[in-house]
Amino acid sequence: MTAPMLEIRNLRTEFATDAGRVTVIDEVSFTLNRGQVLGLVGESGSGKSVTGFSIMGLIDPPGQVSGGQILFKGEDLRTLPEPRMRALRGNRIAMIFQDPAMTLNPVLRIDTQMIETILAHEKVSKTVARDRARDALGMVGIPSPEERLRAYPHQFSGGMRQRVAIAIALLHRPDLIIADEPTTALDVTIQAQILAVVQRLARDHGTGLIWITHDLSVIAGLADRVAVMYAGRIVEHGDVDTVIRTPRHPYTHGLIGSLPSRNPRGQHLKQITGTTPAIAALPQGCAFRPRCARATEACLAAPPVTQTEGRLLRCFHPVTEGEAA
Template sequence: MSALLEVRDLRTHFFTRAGVVRAVEGVSFSLARGEILGLVGESGSGKSVTGFSLIGLVDPPGRIVSGSIRFDGQELVGLAQGDMRKLRGKRIAMVFQDPAATLNPVLTIGQQMALAVRAHGGAGEAAARDLAARTLTRVGIPDAAARLDAYPHEFSGGMRQRVAIATALLHGPDLIIADEPTTALDVSIQAQILAEMQKLARETGTALVWISHDLATVSSLADRLLVMYAGRIVESGRVGEVLRDPRHHYTRGLLDSLPATALPGEKLNQIPGTTPSLLSLPPGCPFAPRCPRADAVCATDPPDVAMGDRLFRCHHPLGLAA
């Protein structure tokens, strides 16, 4: 089966006064229809910039400097803005962390969803409202038809995020990129929304890229994980395998810092050090300065090791005799 999305050696850089920020530096992955991909990594690792690159929303001083993004056979890198706009919202949709930033406070939920419906087709007002109500019902908003006339501030944070997700679903997109969509919500609402998104992806065949710094959340949802560090994918594979048997020391560090691995009263392990400045990365493996296993060879570029659908980039991978 051919992939829905095929990203090859993507590089997105920001040309700032302080220098070139290599936010995405040679990212490759593919995604099948209906697959859920979790993109994890600490703050500043390039997750959002990867998401924005996929949907053609990188603003100056940033731009995609090289690489390829093939979506259903069509190359998106270098696509004219007008053509990208036709895809965006219709075949590829994005959900952001803060729905307050995407919802217009002076329009009712129904009005803005109707605008989103009609942006990509000639549906009449009644049909647009009807579709909006049905889609809100799908994401678990009770009594949706009546609530179309509410304003965003009349909804709770969890409900607003459901509206944002419903808006992304309106046109039955092939791909949704969700950037920390539940981070601002309390844990039980998060779990509910996650379960609903997973169900929707399964039912509709929509592929999902779920971005989060929270490995635990992503792991409960995704089929496959991409672990990102300093603009690169350092490890990827099926969720169960990556969790059970991490190969990269960074992934190991993320796992060790999950609350579930600590005993009650025990301090959580933290990866020592801080994420590096993308303006001044060390040569070789960018994780080396924080890595317990690093030695002299780590100052050279680590190899890409592929084992089945596992991939990792490390001179001294865990669990393998080196």
């Protein structure tokens, strides 16, 4: 069977506000295979987190997934009744949040929380569940896991708490993990440790990973493919090396060009002018148009989606190879 593990088709999520319905993400499509890592990159308000929450079925009113398909192993998650979705969530599909405090209950010991998670989906004895929990802690690199099981979340450091959150996500060996900025709040040396863990996971267990972040450098070392989001749409999507080496969408191009490591030391950084537009008042046509140096009259219409050599692009005037950064 060659069908991808996850296929997203034209996903759209809207929020009802006082000013009417606001489309937060639209026309989001991508696929993910077993063991593959997809980097979902964008700035604040680009819709990257909403995409993750939409797949998990965690969009609550006033928000609503209002269009498209989320095919997980061929089944559309949007049409699943809530009890079936609940059986999948935390079991076959897991999520890791930026703030592990969102996953962990501060007044329960780690073992209580982990055993509860296992028993929610499987009928096993408490002893078996406890052993599984201990092994999961060991797998994410927590020293002396047997003793640490009896600790409370506040007894762990930030990096350790995030490891516990990852261990909980791993308990059922999910097929898919959606990680929303899981290392953003961590120190560099701790981030590297966490990245090593998830990398091994994808490689050894075939777990598919969606890694949501604003940090392109993290994606460069971790992901196989990258999707760059701007104002709720994927503007460029392709193989991670190709996109980073030769970005073709003016936004990706500008973003990479503005990184300090891409500019001579002490010189002015190349910058994208202006700020991200409010999602409720997007410019007509291409949302990046007011900030784009290449924009023309044509950009007042919605830009076409082109697909060349495995790269998806949403732009009238893509940067050509010759002028690459």
